[in-house]
Amino acid sequence: MSSPLVDMHCHLDLYPSPREQVQRIAQRKSYVLSVTTTPKAWRGTSDLAKGVPRIKTALGLHPQLAKERKSELTLFDQLLPEARYVGEVGLDGGPDCRAFWKDQVKVFEHVLSACVAAGGRILTLHSRAAASNVLDALEHHPGYGVAVLHWFSGTQRELARAIEMGCWFSVGNAMLRGKKGADLAAKMPHNRILTETDGPFAAVDGNPLQPAECEGALRVLARLWNTDEPAARDQVVSSFRELVSF
Template sequence: MIDFHCHLDLYPKPQTIIERADLAGVYVLSVTTIPKAWLGTKQLAKGRLRIRTALGFHPELAHERYSELGLFDTLIDEAPYVGEVGLDGSKHLREHVSLQRKVFAHVLKTTERAGGRVMSIHSRGAAEEVLELLRSHDAGIPVLHWFTGGPSELQNAINAGCWFSVGPAMLKSKAGRARAAMMPRDQILPETDGPFGTIKGRPLEPNDAEAVIQTFASLWSIPPEDVRQQLIQNFKSIVTFAPDIKRDSIS
């Protein structure tokens, strides 16, 4: 299975989570929230063939960590993926919108200059603004994580060639399932957003990404095994843009 958006470094005992994911054979995109966290988070996964660490700059921290943009530029050549990056239009962050946009635009420009990356992108309350900046840069493959926009915003994202990562927490709600049902089947990846994503009060971990299969089987009216094979094929397709995982090893 695949968990395409997980904050491994933010669990109380990350090595325990990593061990369980490794034993279960889960491929994990370990996203970071600031450039300074990337090297340490990458070290957590040292020797783990199925874990990749993404270079991030979370919009909620853009106003506090603006000075780390130079470090992002320095690290980009070493990072096979970018994430978590993007914009957040939540009320408590509105005063920082301008700085968020500067940081995200800089991240996209740097990523474009580096040849593009697969990017895990945050767009809560700011879907159209995220799409506007994505259209201005040829920065790679955007994967919108836990997408919360409306139907028209979702269609605009699909038209813009975005992928989507979807987790059990998103699929708990009727609105989340309705959004997921509209997404192109061949551009969906599982995620958990652990430890922030939860089920019954428990933080999700990479092994829990498996839970999306049953929900998609119901949404798509196909057997669970067909869903599994579709998601695996999607993952094989997207890693061709970041060819540091052997496609033949994915099952």
């Protein structure tokens, strides 16, 4: 019997029919981390997954929404004791987000400080065009927990630094189809790589990836690891179980 699929970063509440997606996840016995983009979305998104223990819901405040949603940090603090996972959080250095960089930093620093005070959390992190800034912030908040860099797109030097710091990585089909993404994944420790979709935002051939639609990513990982797809799948599940045991 093949191992279940692992989707470490999926926006479950943003699919057109999230309850149908939950049923499919339950039927396939996949592991899914359902990330949120605002604290206000966390309660309703958590309720979607009630009765499906393999779906966990992360408490997030997306950096692209930092300016308009920073007022929800109080709610973030109130909900954090109920959330074992935090995300999607981080920083975005893209040209469309630079105008409110100070708001992003304020939000991310607050989130990390709150995680330290709460005893640490597993975080799924956004770091587009801001990998060094994210890593700097993590270093300044020892005790934040475990960092999983989602769809990492930094430089080889930033990757080496993240590995040295003990970061984990989640990679998806959309990332691995590009040469840069595959080259980065080839350098990541096998036992710290998890699969993701980033659905419904990430798409392949114009089709949004569905929750736990990670077979394409596993095929690339199998090639990078010089093994077969079942072995790659087993490795990802083993790594996932190690992560959640922290």
